[in-house]
Amino acid sequence: MQVVKSLLCFVYGFVVLNVSVCTGRSWVTTDELENHISPEDLNEFLKWRFLNENDDSTTTSFPDLDYGSLENNITGLPVPDIVDCFGLGSFAQHLFNMQPDSVDKVNTHFYFSSRQYPERVQVFPGDQFGLEWVDFRPDRQTVMIVHGFMSHSNASWVTDMTRAFLEWDDVNVIAVDWSKGGNTWKYWRAVANTRRVGSDVTGFLRQLIAVTGAKVKDFHFIGHSLGAHISSYVSYHLGGVSRITGLDPAQPCFRTNSLAERLDATDADFVDVIHTNGRLLKRIGFGLPEPTGHADFYPNGGMKQPGCYNTSNSIWARIVSIPVARLQQAICSHGRSYLLFTESLINNNCSFRGHRWNLTYEGVNASLEAACDRIASCSEMGIRAAGGDGLARAIGAYFVLTTDKEPYCPTEWERRHPLPELLHDLRKGFRLDRSIKPAANVTEGYANPDRTKQVTTTTETSGGLLVDMMKRAVQNKQYAEIDHAIKTKVEPFLYNKGNGRYIPISHLVLFRNKERPRHKLLPALRGMENPDEEFDVEKDWPVVTQEQYDANPSGYRELCWDLKERGAVGETILHLCLLNATTLRDDLAKRILRFYPKLINDIYISDEYYGESVLHMTIVNENPTMVKFLLDAGADYHERFCGNFICPEDQKASRYDSLDHEWVNVQPNTNYEGYVYWGEYPLSFAACLGQEESYRLILARGADPDKQDTNGNTVLHMLIIYDKMSTFDMAYEVGASLNIRNVLNLTPLTLAAKLARTDLFVHILNIEREIYWQIGATTCAAYPLGLVDTIDTETGLIHKDSALNLVVFGEKDEHLELLDGMLINLLKIKWNTFVKFRFYRRFIVFSFYFLVSLVCFTLRPGPPDRTANSTVVNSTAGPTLNLTLDVANCTAILKGTELDSGAVEVINVTRPDIHCSRFKSHRKDKDKSFDSPRESMGDWWQDLTEECRLMNFDSWQAKVRISGELLLWLGAIAFIGGALREARFLGLKMFIENLSTVPSRIMFLFSCLLMLVLPTLRLWCADEEEDHLAVIIMLTTAPYFLFFCRGFKTVGPFVVMIYKMVMGDLLRFVCIYLVFVMGFSQAYYVIFLSFDNPNTPEGVDDSVSNPMPSPMESIMAMFLMSLTSFSDYYSAFERTDHEIEAKLLFVLYMIIVAILLVNMLIAMMGNTYQKIAETRNEWQRQWARIVLVVERGVPPQQRLKQLLTYSQPMANGKRALVLRINQTDEEKEEMKEIFEMKRTHDRIVAKRKQREAEIKGCKGRPPPQPVRDYPIKK
Structure with missing residues (x-):
């Protein structure tokens, strides 16, 4: 099996590198290829073997040779004969050529630069060695830069770093070029050549020291990728090197090796490492993830760097089945390390400040918010990490925030506020790779070693105590040692020696709530300055008896592992065993459960993973055998995993706690989109992950498939969300219900309509329908209307959450595909039954209204005629200029009114501003008094009709206009009244939503409101204001035709x-x-x-x-x-x-x-x-919306009457739409399968109800009891 796995890894590495390197243009650019390792899944090296001259099998020590002896005695060099990168042993000698290349083939070059001679000058070792051509001074610090895999010393980053060093200080810079040994698609050959390069560099430096008198303590090695391990090799043999900076040291072939074979803290006085791509190799990570040096800096978490989100559309990306985008992200992130270090040299105005970090996702915010008031609590990444100038030397692991592009140094505000996308990537990365970064033994002061002792027992590497003991026990079949260790090492962390203890739910909620931001803290914690430290969960913890628990099981939880001894995210030793998903750790978990069976129902207690049990983890691991074991051992199959990690993304910000219950409250509106939103219950986990065997095992133990999570979703709801047809059929067949509504009042059918799951929607309709008869290919079927129709079958009100309403008003393109089959037939029947008549009636009434308004505004008279006479106005413009201008005097002559000529005023203007003459006019008899009120009223009307042009009704046009205006005014009242009536039986909220679908109707109703204002302006004789209002009325009336045009196929689109x-x-x-x-x-x-x-x-x-x-x-x-x-x-x-x-x-x-x-x-x-x-059905969707909009304008009683007209009663009394459909052979076969599935479903549901009745007669089902009769092998 190991051989097959290794061969697959080799093929994967060959495709990735050979395609990218040999084609000349790939999905990886040349700049990206300059200095990055390949993504082969390589395992480990054999320990290096060194040959002496007499015995090839004898391992020799490293001789202290000068360069001449190194050059003349190749077999004495500390260079391995065989490099086993695949873990194949001697078989690798026959399958691959893993020997390091010769000195001539590797051909290591050295290039020197200084401030006086910044251009690169090659220095030749050996007999030609000489420094007369360069400005090497032994009293200066010497910086040696070593590139990595698929790079060279002339790469842009090496040149930029050299230039930056020379600007930063007066130093000697030596760039090592081993491109002939590293630029090969055979990554294992490049790894083997690192030792050859290391010996070359060691010999060169020894000769340099001997010739110039330079001191080893003045050397600073900087190596990227494989270059970091070369630096380690050289430093190991030179001894006494002051500093090594590892820039994302290479992971493949080195991660599982001993410290002597890779970069570690013992290689120099100070080793600082910048991790930019520290992920597991199977997750496409190229750098070492674990802390390696004295100071380890993790920019942005050290997994994936912001800005590295390249995608590829090349032909190789489509042909080669590999995660190209993720590979590019890894390559970009891997190379970010040298860019950050170079910027630390040139950017003096900003520093890459790092905060001490415990290498957990939960510790990110705490790390960034912590004050830099303790020694080494903060340090600077890059050249200043070694301390000096008032800075302390960095010690431990540090979290560093950077930006996504140059300059990478963040501002103070950016340093304290990481981007949500970064935190999201970190959370996902730690969920997948968290076992590679244990919370213990990282940095003192941030992780309590006592609290996380149990973590070290089951780490992924081979250093765990119990894991090593279990491995020996399995090999020797002797379990006494592991049993004794479990009793002595595990039992101190348990309550009552493993018998457990009941805790009130309110205490547990407070324990979880202390992790939240201050504005979300519960009142009991809000008054504390530091709830995480001040809150004591054991304070006021009452002693709960078994009788109290049985009386109120929802108010208490039984815990076995001590809350104060949990891991970084609230895990126990059992969670860690099952997290790694290996057979050895599964056996260890079983062994622990035999001693302490109550551990099986302990959950994660941090908010991120709250409620996750070992049963959840085993289902995710796709291990039905372990699922059965846990169920036999008494695992709670109704445990709820309600942590933040599994919550839909749009609900995470709204999470808050309540002391009344254990689960977390969230805002109900959601789109259900989440990376791992799988429904909280183990049964939902198994369904979403397609684990049918695990699903049936859990169901057979009595699990309820209709249990609802925080969003009210059952198993079938979750399968709708993930669009799993086959699993849906299986879950329904074994008893899941189709009529349960979630928090948003959606059943599986309506949820499928809302999310536009076309196949599942049609499938559920076929499940719920009744077949009346079938003759050949013709089938008569009745479709229940309770969840489909927009009209409630009992009250006639509008059913807003019906499938038809959700589909018609849905915005996705997939909703158009649902407007077919049963739904389109239902719409056509509605249209022919009552909607068409009302639509055309409304269209005709509005057309008549618009024509009348057109006549009225066409016959509207304009302003009166104006006559112009001229008056000479003498004007003086300034002190010296006299002008005589003709200014037009405008005099309005009212018909039938005699003007008093003495009322004309002529103005002589003697100022720079020139104004038009103004005229005043009034009737000669204006001062007369009238004794009769009748005559006074008559004269008032006469004055009104004479002065207001719109009140003059002498002509036939005016009489027609005023008659039309009266009709418009009455029509406006009728339209406004109809809208108010519709709002009364629809409700204000739905009425507003209905109007929002028809913007032109909103404009028309607004014009009707303005029409009601016109008579008031008419009586005030405000002709000008009325003209303005009339223009607005016409502009807002005509667009209402667009609503009716949508109902016709020719103009609707x-x-x-x-x-x-x-x-x-x-x-x-x-x-x-x-x-x-x-x-x-x-x-x-x-x-x-x-x-x-x-x-x-x-x-x-x-x-x-x-x-x-x-x-x-x-x-x-x-x-x-x-x-x-x-x-x-x-x-x-x-x-x-x-x-x-x-x-x-x-x-x-x-x-x-x-x-x-x-x-x-x-x-x-x-x-x-x-x-x-x-778009095929776009007009059909607009027509469907018109049907529903017109339907909403019908009173509920009439809607219900129309429903009874086009529907028929079923056997159970519910209303249904009866259709005759033609089916193909496949559809007829599917109908038979559905019929059998429904029969099985009904039989299983009947058995479950019978069993529930029996349990109810027995006063409830007792809680699951752990199996206690497992024999313990001595």
């Missing part, structure tokens, strides 16, 4: 296009268009402030002839110019003081707006038109 273009394309265009119009308009307004009309005399204002006299006029001018109406404005440019600037702005504006933006709008509209035209 075009109405949909208009709506889509206005609300989508045009709205986006206007937003961008206004930006340019506002900017250019104000620029032109400033330019036209200097406008001077040569035809205007000096001293006279030019604003009358100025094209842009005000900011508003300039905005309108820009609009007209965008419509290519610019001749008047262009000719006016030469009359300003900024003619050249105006014309340049004109050219720029026409290019951006008139050419670019306008044509972009045309292209967007064309795209929208094409999409809607190609």
Whole structure:
């Protein structure tokens, strides 16, 4: 099996690298390939064997040789003969050539740089060794940069780092080039060559030290990927190196090796490591994830770096079945380490401050919020990690926040507020890889070693005490040692020596609540300054007896593992055993349960994974055998996993606790989208993951498939969400119910309609229907309308959560596919029964209303005729200029009114401002008094009809107009009354939703309201205001025709296009268009402030002839110019003081707006038109919405009456739609299968009800008891 696995790993590595390197263009760019390792799934090296001259099998020590002896005595070098990267042993010698290459083939080169000679100069070791061509000084620090796999010393990052070092300080920089030994698709060969390169570098440095007198303590090695391990090798043989900086040291072939064969803290006085891609290799991680040096920095968590989200569309990405995007992310993240280190050299204005971290997701926020008031609690990543200049040397693991692009150094605010996407990736990564980063033994002060002692017993690596003992016990069949260790090591962490203890739910909720932000803390914790430390869960913990628990089982929980001795996320030793999912750890878990059976129902108690039990974990591990064992041992199959990790993404921010119950409250509205939202219960887990065997095992023990989670979803709801047809049939067949509603009042059928699960929706309809008869291919079936129709079958009210309503008003393209079959037949029957008549009646009434309004506004009289006479006005413009101007005096002559000529006033203007003469007029007999009230009323009406043009009814046109206006006024009252009546029986909320689907109706109702205001303005003789209102009425009345046009197939699609273009394309265009119009308009307004009309005399204002006299006029001018109406404005440019600037702005504006933006709008509209035209059922959806909108306008009693007309009663009294359908052979076969499935379902449900009745007669089912009769092997 190991051989097969290794061969598969080899093929995977060959495809990834050979395709990417040898094709010349792949889904990995050349820059990305420069310095990254391959993704082969390699396991470990054999311990290096060194050959001496006399005995090939004898392991020799490392001789302290000078370079000459190294050069002349190759067999004495500390270079391995065989590198076993696949764990195949001697078989690898025959299958692969794993020997390191020769010195000549690797051909290691050394390039020197300094401030005086910054250009690279090659230094040749051996007989030609000499430093006269370079500026090497032994009193300076020497920095040696070693590249990694698939890179070279001339790579851009090596050049940039060299330049940055020389700017940072006066140092010697040596770049090592071993590209001939590292640029190979055979990664194991590159690994083997690292030892060859290490020996070459060691010999070179020894000769350098001997010649120049340089000191080893002045050396600083910087290695990326494989280069980090080369640096470790060199430092090991030189001894006394001051510092090694590992830039994401390579993981494949090194992670499981001993410390002597890879970079570790013993290699130098100070080893600092930057982890940027520290994930498991199976998760496509190239760097070592574990802490390796004295100081380990984890930028953004060290798994995946922000900004590394490349995708690929190359042909290889489609042919080769590998996760290309994830591979690119890993390559990008792997290379981020040297970019961060280089920036630490050149960016003096910002520092990569790291906060001590316990390597857990839960510790991220606590780490960032912690004050840097303790020694080494904060440190700087990069060149300053070694301390100095007032900074303490870094010790431990640090979390560092960076940005997603250069410069990577964050601001202070960004450093304290990580992005939600980053936290999401961290949470997901720790969930998958958390076993590689144990919370214990990382950094003191952040993780209590006593609290997490149990973590070290079952880690993934081979250092766990119980794991090693169990391994020996399995091999030797002697279990005394492991049994004794379990009794002595595990029992101190248990309550009452494993007998457990009951805790009130309120105490457990408070224990979980202390992890939440302060605004979500419960009142009992809100007054504490630091609830995490001040809250004592054992304080006021009452002693709960078995009788108290039996009386109120929901108020207490039995715990076995001490709450204060849990792991970082509230886990126990049993969770860790099953987390790694190996046979050895499963056996260890079984062994522990034989001694302490009550451990089986202990759960995670942190909010992230609260409620997760070992049964949940075993189902996720796809291990039915272990599921059966846990069920036999008494695992609670109704345990709820309600932690934040499993919650839908849009509900995570709304989580809050309550002392009344154990589960977490969330806001009900959700789209159910979550990475691992699997329904909380073990049965739902098994269903969502397709574990049919586990599902049947749990169900056979008495699990209820109709149990509802926090969102009210059952097993069938969850299968609808994940669109699993076969599992749905299995769950329904063995007893799951189809009529349970969740928190949003959705059954599985209506949930399928809401989420547009087409196949499952049709399938459930076929399950619920009744077959009346079948003749050949014709079948008569009755479809129940209770969950489908929008009309409630009992009250006639609108059923908002019905399947038809959810499908018709759904916005997804998949909803269009549901408008077929039974739903479209139901809509057609509604249309023919009562909707069509009401639709055409409403259309005819509105058409008549619109025609009357058209006649009224057409016959509306205009303003009275005006006569103009001239009056000479003498004006003095300034102290020296006298002007005589003819100013038109406008005198309004009222018909039948004699004017008093003495009332005319002529104004002599002797001021610079020139005004028009004003005239006053009044009747000669205005001062007469009337004694008769009748005569007074008659004269008032006469004055009103004479002064108000709209009240003059002498002509036949006026009589027709006033008659039409009375009809419009009555029609407006009728339309408003109908809308109020509809709102009364629909309810305000649904009425508003109904109006929102028909925007043109909102405009029409608004015009009706304005129509009711017109008589008031008429009596006040406010003709001008009435004219304005009349214009608005006409503009808001006509668009109501669009609603009726949607009901006709010839013009309906075009109405949909208009709506889509206005609300989508045009709205986006206007937003961008206004930006340019506002900017250019104000620029032109400033330019036209200097406008001077040569035809205007000096001293006279030019604003009358100025094209842009005000900011508003300039905005309108820009609009007209965008419509290519610019001749008047262009000719006016030469009359300003900024003619050249105006014309340049004109050219720029026409290019951006008139050419670019306008044509972009045309292209967007064309795209929208094409999409809607190609959509098959888009018009059908608009027609369906019209049917439902008209239906909502019918009173409930009449709706119920119409329902009884088009439906028929079923055997159980429910209403159904009876259809005759033609079926294919496949559909007939499916009908038979559904019939058998329904029979099995009914039989199982009947048995369950009988069993529940028996249990109820026995006063309830006793809780599951652990199996206690397992023999213990001595």
